[in-house]
Amino acid sequence: MKLNRKDVEHVALLSRLELSETELDKYTGQLDAILEYIDVLNQVDTSAVEPMAHVLDIRNVMRADEVQPSLPREAALQNAPDAEDGFFKVPKIVE
Amino acid sequence: MKFETVIGLEVHTELKTASKIFCGCTTEFGGDQNTHVCPVCLGLPGVLPVLNEKVLEFAIRTGLALNCKISHYSKFDRKNYYYPDLPKNFQTSQYDLPICEGGYLDIEVGGETKRIGITRVHMEEDAGKLVHSGTISNSEYALVDYNRTGVPLLEIVSEPDIRTPEEAKAYLEKIKSILSYIDVSDCKMEEGSLRCDANISLRPVGQEQFGTKAEIKNVNSFKAVQRALEYEQERQEEVLSEGGRIIQETRTWDDSRGVTLSMRNKEQAQDYRYFPEPDLVPIVVDSEQIEAIRRSLPELPDARKARIMKEQGLSAYDAEVITATRPMADYFDALIAAGAEAKAAANWLMGEVSKLLNACSLDIRSCPVPPANLAEMIALIEKGTISGKIAKTVFEAMWNEGKTAPVIVKEQGLVQMSDEGELGNIVEAVIAANPQSVADFNAGKEKAVGFLVGQIMRQTKGRANPELVNRLLKEKLTGK
Ligand SMILES: [Zn+2]
Numbered sequence: 314m315k316l317n318r319k320d321v322e323h324v325a326l327l328s329r330l331e332l333s334e335t336e337l338d339k340y341t342g343q344l345d346a347i348l349e350y351i352d353v354l355n356q357v358d359t360s361a362v363e364p365m366a367h368v369l370d371i372r373n374v375m376r377a378d379e380v381q382p383s384l385p386r387e388a389a390l391q392n393a394p395d396a397e398d399g400f401f402k403v404p405k406i407v408e
Numbered sequence: 409m410k411f412e413t414v415i416g417l418e419v420h421t422e423l424k425t426a427s428k429i430f431c432g433c434t435t436e437f438g439g440d441q442n443t444h445v446c447p448v449c450l451g452l453p454g455v456l457p458v459l460n461e462k463v464l465e466f467a468i469r470t471g472l473a474l475n476c477k478i479s480h481y482s483k484f485d486r487k488n489y490y491y492p493d494l495p496k497n498f499q500t501s502q503y504d505l506p507i508c509e510g511g512y513l514d515i516e517v518g519g520e521t522k523r524i525g526i527t528r529v530h531m532e533e534d535a536g537k538l539v540h541s542g543t544i545s546n547s548e549y550a551l552v553d554y555n556r557t558g559v560p561l562l563e564i565v566s567e568p569d570i571r572t573p574e575e576a577k578a579y580l581e582k583i584k585s586i587l588s589y590i591d592v593s594d595c596k597m598e599e600g601s602l603r604c605d606a607n608i609s610l611r612p613v614g615q616e617q618f619g620t621k622a623e624i625k626n627v628n629s630f631k632a633v634q635r636a637l638e639y640e641q642e643r644q645e646e647v648l649s650e651g652g653r654i655i656q657e658t659r660t661w662d663d664s665r666g667v668t669l670s671m672r673n674k675e676q677a678q679d680y681r682y683f684p685e686p687d688l689v690p691i692v693v694d695s696e697q698i699e700a701i702r703r704s705l706p707e708l709p710d711a712r713k714a715r716i717m718k719e720q721g722l723s724a725y726d727a728e729v730i731t732a733t734r735p736m737a738d739y740f741d742a743l744i745a746a747g748a749e750a751k752a753a754a755n756w757l758m759g760e761v762s763k764l765l766n767a768c769s770l771d772i773r774s775c776p777v778p779p780a781n782l783a784e785m786i787a788l789i790e791k792g793t794i795s796g797k798i799a800k801t802v803f804e805a806m807w808n809e810g811k812t813a814p815v816i817v818k819e820q821g822l823v824q825m826s827d828e829g830e831l832g833n834i835v836e837a838v839i840a841a842n843p844q845s846v847a848d849f850n851a852g853k854e855k856a857v858g859f860l861v862g863q864i865m866r867q868t869k870g871r872a873n874p875e876l877v878n879r880l881l882k883e884k885l886t887g888k
Contacts, residue, residue, distance in 0.1 A: 327679055329490045366483040366505070366684050372692045378425050378462035381432025381446075389445045389554075392452075399441045400539060400551030403492040 315348035317341065411610040411648065413641050414618055415570035417633075419583055421562050421593045422534060422601040423466045429533050429560035430457030430500065430688075437599050441553035449533075449558035451496030457687050459484075463560040464507070464691060466592040467531050468701050470562055471508025473590045473708055474526045478698045482507045484531070484685040492552050493535035501563075503682040506530035507691070513586065514710060515578040516728065524579050525567030534559040556600075562592075568607070568618065573637035580604060580630045581732070585709045589734045597629055604633050609654065610644045619644075620654040624668055627661045636661040640668050712737055720750035729758055735772045739779055746783030749790060756782060760803050777806050785813035793817065795824045798870055826873040828880070831864075834872070835880045838863045849885055857881060 321341045325332045332340065383389075386399055395402035428435055431448035448455045471478050485503035511526035536554040564583060570576050584602060587593045595602045609621035624640060627633045644654055659668040707715070713731040716722050722730070731737045736757065743753040761782070765772060785802060788794050794802060794817055805816045817823055825831055838860055839846055848856035857878075864877050 323679075327488075327490070327681070366481075366690045367686070369689060371689045374458060374689050375461040375464065376432075376458045378427050378460050379432060380427045380434045383433045383444050383446050384450075386440070386442050389442050389450060397551055399443075400553055401442070401492070401495075403550050403552055405548055406492065406538070406540075406550055 315345050315352070409649065410613045411645055412613050412615075413571055413573075413637075414568045414609050414611060414621075415573070415576050415637060416568040416607040417566045417570065417576060417579060418605040418607070419564040419566075419580065420534075420603045420605075421564070421583075421587055421595065423463060423560040423562060423592055424594055424601075425460055425462045425466070425560055427460055428558035429460050429463050429531070430558055433558065435559045437601075439555055441551075442555065444555040445557070449495075450554060451494075457500065459688060459691070460560065463531055464693075465701060466560075467507045467529060467562055468693065468698060469590050469705065470564070470587065470592055471511065471529050472698070472702050472705060473586050474508070474511040474513055474529065474564070476508035476511030476526060476529060478693060479505060479507055479509065480693055480695075481505060482691045482693070484688045485682045486685050487532075487680045487682055489680060491535075492550060493538055493557075495536070495554055495557060499533060499535065500685055500688070501532035501682075502530035507693075513579070513582050515575060515582050516724070517572070517575050517578050519724075522569075522575065524569045524575075527565040527567050529562055529564050532561050532563060533557070534561045573634045573641065576606065576637055577630050577634040580633060582709070584630075585732050589706055589708055591706075591734075603628075604630075606633060606637055608637055608640050608644070610641070610648055619648075620656050622654065622656070622668070623658045625658055625660055625671075628663065632661060632663055635663075635666065636668055639666060643668065706734070709737075716740070720744065720754075722750060722754055726751075726754045726758065730754060733772070739772050739775070742779035743783050743786075746780045748783035748786045752786050752789070753783070756786060756803075760800060764804070764807055776808075776810060777803070781806060781812050788813055788817065792826060792873065793824060794822055795871070795874055797874070798822050798824065801870070822871060824873050825868055825871045826876055828876065831868075831872055831876055832880055832884075834864055834867055835877065835884055838867065839881075839884055846885065857885075 318337055318341050321332070321337055321344060325337075325340075390396045390399070390401065393401050422435070425435055427433060428449055431446050433444045433446050433449055436444065448457050468478050482502065482505050484500050486498040487501045487503070488498045490497050506528045508529035509527070511529070512523050513526065514521050514523050516522075534556045536552055536557040539551040539553065566579065570579055584595045587595050587602075593601055597603070604627055606624045606627065607621045608624065609619040611617065611619040622640060622644070624636050627636050640659070647654060655670075658671045660671050661668055709731050713724075713727045716727045716731060716737075717724060730740045739761075740753060740757055743757070744750060761772070761775065761777075764770075765775060782803070785794075785799060785806065788802075789796055789799050794813075801820075802813050802816050802822060805811065805820070806813060809816070811819075842860060842863065845856040845859050849860075860881055861874075861877055864872055864881070865874075
């Protein structure tokens with residue numbers, strides 16, 4: 314076993330996911346299988362290979378420091394589940 | 409048991425670019441809620457952030473000014489955490505390949521210079537602002553304004569080299585001074601463009617290993633950082649002295665009550681799960697670019713201070729105060745260029761000028777008295793045309809009316825009375841009118857002289873040359 318149920322509970326908490334008992338069992342198995350496979354990949358000798366920071370061989374894509382128009386507020390809030398006085402409205406934060 | 413305090417500081421500074429770090433939204437402070445936002449900084453699906461080149465330049469500038477090594481290869485990472493001030497549920501930051509590493513700055517505390525190491529300087533984005541209904545613990549919901557989300561930030565991390573709260577304050581003042589000199593940030597703590605988190609731990613004197621640290625957040629001024637650290641130092645010493653154990657936790661500073669409070673219940677199980685940001689490509693900087701930025705750096709506070717001490721003969725303290733901000737140092741240089749004597753120029757700058765600027769909440773850049781005019785007034789004092797006391801009245805009039813010193817002196821008849829005959833008559837009249845003071849003086853009460861001087865100054869509306877008054881008074885009282 315690469316990871317146990319407790320690890321999955323921990324990651325679920327960090328990701329703010331509520332998982333049922335069946336889901337916890339299911340994901341523990343699936344994530345474990347993924348990590349097992351990564352162990353297979355880890356067998357490849359990469360000592361002579363530089364760590365890759367990005368899949369594309371592109372560097373230094375930048376833009377000039379120029380202000381562009383922002384969204385109208387109505388548009389910005391359009392997809393918000395809830396809004397009030399031009400603010401995004403979210404559930405209370407500290408339990 | 410005696411303890412040694414170990415402090416490390418994390419300073420966040422907003423960069424004064426026109427647009428945000430990864431999108432074209434304005435960074436302007438204020439603005440109605442959620443009007444400086446776009447699909448990129450709101451983290452809508454499918455958008456592509458692109459780095460603002462000015463942010464990289466400012467980061468390198470800062471790194472060089474802090475004596476750091478600039479990385480030739482750098483990248484962005486995602487710092488994952490769920491809090492509604494981040495619309496994307498992660499903050500784009502730098503993890504293992506920051507743009508700058510391994511620098512230092514020198515601070516002066518108690519007349520001694522101390523070097524504080526800089527671990528790293530990295531680029532990241534600022535978060536939004538939460539507005540709570542009621543207090544944070546009893547509110548039913550929170551409102552979020554994302555205008556600050558994506559404003560470019562630099563995080564400057566110090567080595568745990570700081571040993572006292574006083575050193576911490578000096579370090580912050582130095583950081584602010586350097587950032588203002590190199591013109592990368594407004595450094596306005598009240599607008600949140602300069603913020604500080606402090607790590608503090610205690611260890612028995614002589615012990616190599618660090619003690620368990622607490623992190624203090626939410627400190628809004630340099631003074632408050634010092635107070636919060638002083639409080640925390642005392643709290644930890646008390647716990648340790650009673651055989652207790654420090655818990656590694658985040659504490660918040662309550663300025664009104666003057667205490668730090670635990671936030672641990674909210675902080676448990678923090679794990680940012682950093683990974684490389686796939687939407688931003690790596691940054692490669694060559695030596696030529698770095699050297700070009702190095703050449704563009706202005707004279708930094710330490711160098712300027714040393715120069716002013718050497719060229720103008722000012723004390724270390726005066727030079728430190730004057731070079732703390734670049735505009736102040738520029739004003740001083742302009743005074744000297746206009747012919748003012750250095751020590752007088754420094755005294756006026758640190759005295760009346762600063763006093764009136766503070767009273768009017770003005771920056772020296774908007775000082776209503778131009779340096780040439782102040783230099784002209786200082787020259788009038790040197791020449792004996794006006795007394796140092798009257799000069800304060802003249803300066804206030806220059807400030808309020810925008811006129812030059814010679815005009816004000818002429819209009820208000822403030823020329824110093826230095827005529828020995830004229831002043832002698834007034835001195836004699838005052839002596840004649842105050843026999844009790846004369847008797848006191850003859851009885852050995854030197855203080856009586858002060859009263860007589862005050863009377864003479866009143867009669868001359870403060871215009872009498874004070875040195876001459878003193879001499880004449882002594883002569884006439886002692887009959888010599
Ligand atoms: Zn934007």
